[in-house]
Amino acid sequence: MREKTTIVSVGVSGLVIAMLAGCGTRPAQEDVRSIDWYESHATERTEKLKDCMTNPRTLDATPDCVNASRAENNIKATTKWATPDEGVRTEPSIGN
Numbered sequence: 159m160r161e162k163t164t165i166v167s168v169g170v171s172g173l174v175i176a177m178l179a180g181c182g183t184r185p186a187q188e189d190v191r192s193i194d195w196y197e198s199h200a201t202e203r204t205e206k207l208k209d210c211m212t213n214p215r216t217l218d219a220t221p222d223c224v225n226a227s228r229a230e231n232n233i234k235a236t237t238k239w240a241t242p243d244e245g246v247r248t249e250p251s252i253g254n
Contacts, residue, residue: 190221196229203229 196203203226210223217223 191225193225193229193232196226197232200233203233 191199191202191206196206206222206226207230210217210220210226
């Protein structure tokens with residue numbers, strides 16, 4: 159009977175140690191910036207997107223990365239066609 163108690167105690171102790179070893183501390187969360195803020199601060203938006211892409215497993219789904227990504231999409235959506243960067247010389251004719 160004493161051997162069974164010892165085996166159970168060791169097993170439970172091992173389980174508790176394994177559970178505690180899996181617990182990690184989360185890094186302190188910085189202030190979450192809004193989409194509007196990222197739209198008006200291009201440098202910070204670029205830096206945040208770079209950080210999010212270099213560590214996608216831990217940062218990609220954070221609210222700050224999502225807001226920076228949405229702001230980037232909004233900025234790109236408001237650009238005009240025929241920008242010099244795209245190499246397009248004329249604007250497309252829509253509705254002809």
